Amino acid sequence: xxxxxxxxxxxxxxxxxxxxxxxxxxxxxxxxxxxxxxxxxxxxxxxxxxxxxxxxxxxxxxxxxxxxxxxxxxxxxxxxxxxxxxxxxxxxxxxxxxxxxxxxxxxxxxxxxxxxxxxxxxxxxxxxxxxxxxxxxxxxxxxxxxxxxxxxxxxxxxxxxxxxxxxxxxxxxxxxxxxxxxxxxxxxxxxxxxxxxxxxxxxxxxxxxxxxxxxxxxxxxxxxxxxxxxxxxxxxxxxxxxxxxxxxxxxxxxxxxxxxxxxxxxxxxxxxxxxxxxxxxxxxxxxxxxxxxxxxxxxxxxxxxxxxxxxxxxxxxxxxxxxxxxxxxxxxxxxxxxxxxxxxxxxxxxxxx
Amino acid sequence: xxxxxxxxxxxxxxxxxxxxxxxxxxxxxxxxxxxxxxxxxxxxxxxxxxxxxxxxxxxxxxxxxxxxxxxxxxxxxxxxxxxxxxxxxxxxxxxxxxxxxxxxxxxxxx
Numbered sequence: 001x002x003x004x005x006x007x008x009x010x011x012x013x014x015x016x017x018x019x020x021x022x023x024x025x026x027x028x029x030x031x032x033x034x035x036x037x038x039x040x041x042x043x044x045x046x047x048x049x050x051x052x053x054x055x056x057x058x059x060x061x062x063x064x065x066x067x068x069x070x071x072x073x074x075x076x077x078x079x080x081x082x083x084x085x086x087x088x089x090x091x092x093x094x095x096x097x098x099x100x101x102x103x104x105x106x107x108x109x110x111x112x113x114x115x116x117x118x119x120x121x122x123x124x125x126x127x128x129x130x131x132x133x134x135x136x137x138x139x140x141x142x143x144x145x146x147x148x149x150x151x152x153x154x155x156x157x158x159x160x161x162x163x164x165x166x167x168x169x170x171x172x173x174x175x176x177x178x179x180x181x182x183x184x185x186x187x188x189x190x191x192x193x194x195x196x197x198x199x200x201x202x203x204x205x206x207x208x209x210x211x212x213x214x215x216x217x218x219x220x221x222x223x224x225x226x227x228x229x230x231x232x233x234x235x236x237x238x239x240x241x242x243x244x245x246x247x248x249x250x251x252x253x254x255x256x257x258x259x260x261x262x263x264x265x266x267x268x269x270x271x272x273x274x275x276x277x278x279x280x281x282x283x284x285x286x287x288x289x290x291x292x293x294x295x296x297x298x299x300x301x302x303x304x305x306x307x308x309x310x311x312x313x314x315x316x317x318x319x320x321x322x323x324x325x326x327x328x329x330x331x332x333x334x335x336x337x338x339x340x341x342x343x344x345x346x347x348x349x350x351x352x353x
Numbered sequence: 354x355x356x357x358x359x360x361x362x363x364x365x366x367x368x369x370x371x372x373x374x375x376x377x378x379x380x381x382x383x384x385x386x387x388x389x390x391x392x393x394x395x396x397x398x399x400x401x402x403x404x405x406x407x408x409x410x411x412x413x414x415x416x417x418x419x420x421x422x423x424x425x426x427x428x429x430x431x432x433x434x435x436x437x438x439x440x441x442x443x444x445x446x447x448x449x450x451x452x453x454x455x456x457x458x459x460x461x462x463x
Contacts, residue, residue: 127434159432187428267395
């Protein structure tokens with residue numbers, strides 16, 4: 001069981017900044033995120049896009065913001081459970097919580113901070129009538145263990161970076177890779193598109209465009225996919241395969257958090273914004289895009305503010321009655337849990353002759 | 354206000370709404386839908402309007418001349434579901450005086 005002071009659900013910008021603010025109060029944090037890397041939407045949806053309203057950054061790329069936040073909170077040694085979705089929460093008799101992920105990893109903390117953005121990112125499933133029958137029986141919406149495709153025949157559908165990159169990667173692993181997309185154009189980094197073109201020319205990737213997978217054939221496991229191609233004349237045919245991997249991006253869903261007994265309004269968690277961003281369950285807070293209150297704005301900078309106030313309330317829960325006053329980092333410096341210390345250089349005191 | 358235009362937006366439940374939208378606030382169609390809460394928060398405009406999620410997909414029902422589709426919108430629609438010939442991403446349609454009377458229907462959530 002992973003033990004921490006503040007268990008943060010969501011490793012986006014708000015969750016990462018919570019680690020820093022908590023660290024100043026000597027509180028340790030652990031983060032859970034359904035995505036395999038920290039940064040939330042900033043890393044997953046728009047890492048290369050600029051943001052213009054982060055105070056003191058006239059312009060910063062979303063991916064760079066994630067890197068900076070990770071650097072800023074590094075000395076407070078946050079723990080991460082990545083690629084797992086927080087599934088259940090159980091309040092213990094002593095008021096603490098145990099949060100369990102979809103993979104069974106358990107986390108124990110006196111304070112839970114939900115910084116879940118729009119929810120956990122779930123793969124978007126194509127509208128194929130019998131696709132659900134083949135989930136985990138040859139249909140995978142995400143590639144978790146590339147080695148399971150070794151020597152197999154694989155069909156990938158999609159036109160973005162992940163479809164391209166995995167087709168390229170698996171062309172070395174699988175016995176046969178077919179990439180199917182509704183258009184001839186792919187939306188990916190130029191070098192990925194060029195690499196895919198090269199592999200197609202070498203016969204290592206079988207490219208079928210403009211086409212769509214419209215059905216799956218098999219008994220208990222995928223045997224083939226039905227492809228409908230619309231070039232010149234409409235035709236339909238089957239491609240034999242062991243795996244079908246639709247990669248149509250991810251879409252956020254509030255998911256299991258919606259069943260935690262929290263007050264939900266407009267797909268967001270209601271919090272007390274007059275005080276500390278606590279939810280209707282004492283000890284559970286919600287900060288950043290996932291919360292709502294009168295006048296709420298879904299901005300990263302608002303998430304930072306909410307996280308800062310929330311940490312003060314968390315301190316009171318974890319250290320009841322213990323005195324504390326706000327300190328300025330410029331005055332007190334920053335003492336990391338890793339033994340490092342950052343501090344302002346001392347003023348030089350020297351007489352002038 | 355004189356610079357407002359009237360739009361007819363059919364929501365995902367099939368209910369038609371006539372709404373007024375300003376043309377001078379750099380708003381797009383997705384934002385108009387959100388400002389009138391015609392689709393639940395969190396189900397539309399997820400990427401914020403970067404043509405990167407297709408949650409604001411709509412079908413254009415009237416024959417207004419719309420801004421030409423850019424590469425990123427076209428690419429996103431080619432990966433989206435429930436796409437028809439008249440599909441557009443609401444976030445890529447700026448509200449201008451020429452759009453007065455525009456009729457659209459929101460595509461299903463996916």
